[in-house]
Amino acid sequence: MKFLLKQRSVIPGFGLSLGFTVLYLSLIVLIPLSGLLFKSATLSWQEFWEIVSSARVLASFRLTFGAALVAALMNGAFGLLVAWVLVRYPLPGKRLVDALVDLPFALPTAVAGITLAGLYSGNGWIGRFLEPLGIKVAYTPLGIIVALTFIGLPFVVRTVQPMLEDLESELEEAAACLGANRWQIFTRVIFPTITPALLTGFALAYARAIGEYGSVIFIAGNMPMISEITPLLIITKLEQYDYAGATAIAVVMLAISFLMLLTINLLQWWSRRHAER
Amino acid sequence: MQNQSLSLDRFSVGAGAARNALTESAAVRWLLTGLALAFLALILVIPLVAVFTQALDKGLDAYWAAITEPDAMSAIRLTLLTAAISVPLNLVFGVAAAWAIAKSKFRGKSLLITLIDLPFSVSPVISGLIYVLIFGLQGWFGPWLAEHDIKIIFAIPGLVLATIFVTFPFVARELIPLMQAQGTEEEEAALVLGASGWQTFFRVTLPNVIWGILYGVILCNARAMGEFGAVSVVSGHIRGLTNTMPLHVEILYNEYNFAAAFAVASLLALLALFTLAAKTLLGKKVRQEAQTTTK
Amino acid sequence: MSIEVQKITKKFGTYTALDQVDLTFPSGELVALLGPSGSGKTTLLRIIAGLETPDTGRVLFAGEEATNRHVRERQVGFVFQHYALFRHMTVFENIAFGLTVRPRGERPTKARIRDRVMKLLGLIQLDNLADRYPAQLSGGQRQRVALARALATEPKVLLLDEPFGSLDAKVRQELRRWLRRMHNEIHVTSVFVTHDQEEALELADRVVVMNQAKVEQVGTPEEVYENPVNPFVFNFLGNVNLFHCRDQVAGEFWTNSAAAISASAGEKVGTVGYARPFDIQISRTADTNEDIAAIVLFIQGAGALPRIEMRRPDNGQIVQAELPRDRFRQLGLRIGERVFIRPTNVRVFEPNYRI
Secondary structure, X not given: OHHHEOOOOOOOOHHHHHHHHHHHHHHHHHHHHHHHHHHHHXXXXXXXXXXXXXXXXXXXXXXXXXXXXXXXXXXXXXXXXXXXXXXXXXXXXXHHHHHHOOHXXXXXXXXXXXXXXXXXXXXXXXXXXXXXXXXXXXXXXXXXXXXXXXXXXXXXXXXXXXHHHHOOHHHHHHHHHOOOOHHHXXXXXXXXXXXXXXXXXXXXXXXXXXXXXXXXXXXXXXXXXXXXXXXXXXXXXXXXXXXXXXXXXXXXXXXXXXXXXXXXXXXXXXXXXXXXX | OOOOOOHHHHOOOOOHHHHHHHOOOHHHHHHHHHHHXXXXXXXXXXXXXXXXXXXXXXXXXXXXXXXXXXXXXXXXXXXHHHHHHHHHHHHHHHHHXXXXXXXXXXXXXXXXXXXXXXXXXXXXHHHHHHHHHXXXXXXXXXXXXXXXXXXXXXXXXXXXXXXXXXXXXXXXXXXXXXXXXXXXXXXXXXXXXXXXXXXXXXXXXXHHOXXXXXXXXHHHHHHHHHOOHHHHHHOOOOOOOOOOHHHHHHHHHHOOOHHHHHHHHHHHHHHHHHHHHHHHHHHHHHHHHHOOOOO | OOEEEEEEEEEEOOEEEEEEEEEEEOOOOEEEEEOOOOOOHHHHHHHHHOOOOOOEEEEEEOOEEOOOXXXXXXXXXXXXXXXXXXXXXXXXXXXXXXXXXXXXXXOOOHHHHHHHHHHHHHHOOOHHHOOOXXXXXXXXXXXHHHHHHHHOOOOOEEEEEOOOOOOOHXXXXXXXXXXXXXXXXXXXXXEEEEOOHHHHHHHOOEEEEEEOOEEEEEEOHHHHHHXXXXXXXXXXXXXXXXXXXXXXXXXXXXXXXXXXXXXXXHHOOOOEEXXXXXXXXXXXXXXXXXXXEEEEEEEEOOOXXXXXXXXXXXXXXEEEEEOOHHHHHHHOOOOOOEEEEEEOOOEEOOOOOOO
């Protein structure tokens, strides 16, 4: 333990607390995760490649990552809008609206899933208006996008909101004194300042969306090659006892998730640097 | 920080030009507000309302019957049991991790924090998959477990494990920045005055983070009770035995028993609303805890 | 109880906080550790308390080895710079804490604890605030509670880390006087850290001047002020004027031969003489050939010691002088006037002089 310590701290309990923490992490996280990696290592590169490049898997990747991207973009736009309105405009019951933004965090995904599926199906409250227009939402990729938008909303709002709140009004006042009009102030003063936060929120929403399962499987059609998301494909393979297949796909998803995590950390580091300037 | 855009409305600065540059015109404001509210209504409010209306679709009696039906009851019990095991364990973990990180100096703190955040970046399905790979029939320990007739996957222990995995960061993520913000001075003061390590922890540290703990526990609990993807993988979907409430909702829905599905779902929705309320009310208290007494 | 530290070295990574420090703190004295930030004084205090461990060296309490004793067993009282009061406990509970954590066998009865706490509250004059929380107190009140809390366990040594640093000037002065009075009553060996030379000179029985991990000088306040052993101590304990001497000609260079340490002949080139503003005499006429011409640049007449800033036309040096009020009024100086200055009590230091 000594080599870990930068300085011997006078506060006791270091050994006990760190020991327990590392033990817990190992048992719950590290060992199982490494189990995944070991399992995938039993596949040869060729087998691995064959699995992840099969048509069905590729279709699910396209769907999952594509839908997640669209949903994250929607959340980027609308999340910014909601954050703006919450921070800058008076609203009766603002506290209520603000608390409600966290609903997708708090609501179990299965509940969201069946509710959205019901709403957008042909005779659902919303679906019945859209169907005559020829827009089919339920059981199509469009439905997946709707569900992923629901899931990702709080991420953008909650990262942009504090940035907007901390924005000094002096910046805008200075720009106004220098003759800028409102649109210019928004695009050239405000927006650049919150861009890091916006990107971070976008990345968080995206990362969440690609792994999402519960809210999506009810409204998706779950038809292979058309509306089957990758998490569902993993489960299907598991049910068929194709552990190798499931593992291979999972490893790809994990790799991308970690890439996203890295990106998010970099974005957050960049935005902090931005703020300190 | 108070935003000034509205008070400046009454602030006439010569020509309207400067004033208009500091806030949008009323028309734009109304439009944006309307758009935002419409979006929120569509995305959040309507689904929320739909849960309850669908649940009561066939009347109060049917609602009550759906909830008290034996399989539903055992799903409720299982959900409560899973939460009752995972949340306290994760609480102890969160406190231990926060203590190690906030009150000591050692290399590798950021690595530890990144590891703790790991479950957030892993898909729930993968979270369940990893346990199947270890404890499933074809997993590492599969044969050994089968020999000793111990069931983990497709049984309650597996559910608990998967739930612990997806929820353990919650308490830690609340407490780590909180304890870091509070520093170590009070603990040092207690030690100088002769307190032992445990005395310091219980009488000085713990009371200072009690709201953070409560906040983290409530979030942890909400996720534990509502988790679907991970438990779906490790459960056997065995009615009455290995179904938590979310899984039971799925079964009912797939059987086209919509009203009953929504009835059980409405309980979970109520839990979500309670969590939201607690989050709002406690959030302020936690922020106050993080501010040390002014120097 | 006396304290002794021997050959204490402490490094934080590549940064040396203390370098082979030797010091003795006699029993019952109030000692100031004085120095700029980064001089190591707080680190030394924390090592004495047991909150840090030295890399090398020993700490002795009353002659007994205490280096490896845990902070809990050292029986020291410590007052933190930012008080470190337990924010969720009342004033009463804060002060009583040290007594209530004692193991069962040694713990006083509730009644005794109550007595002691109330007595201390009386001592710090906060009797009616026993049930308040730290957040409800002013800075000066919190400081007093921190002090009472440290004293409740009757420590053998009292350590204070910049105790008055975060307080308003007026409150600081009051508390300084109060601390001095308390020490006169209680006579516990006390060490306090400060960067404020005025505070150290006013309060302490003995001053330890520290700089960059080393001790520069130890002595009574009078000793370190009147007889600083090197330019750092001289400069740190008050303002200073530097007179550069270009050659050995006595006309530009004064020494107070009774007190100065004179440099040898070969080192007179580039020597610097140090004189305090209070030791610069100003007159309208040149009485001796040692007087230097100067032009008045700036006058600050308010306050107990009016300050005059002047410039020497011959080499451009800015000289600061302080005059007693009546002399100031007597002179009636104006900006731009030509005057003559005579530095008295000029000190010259041999390079690298060490204790």
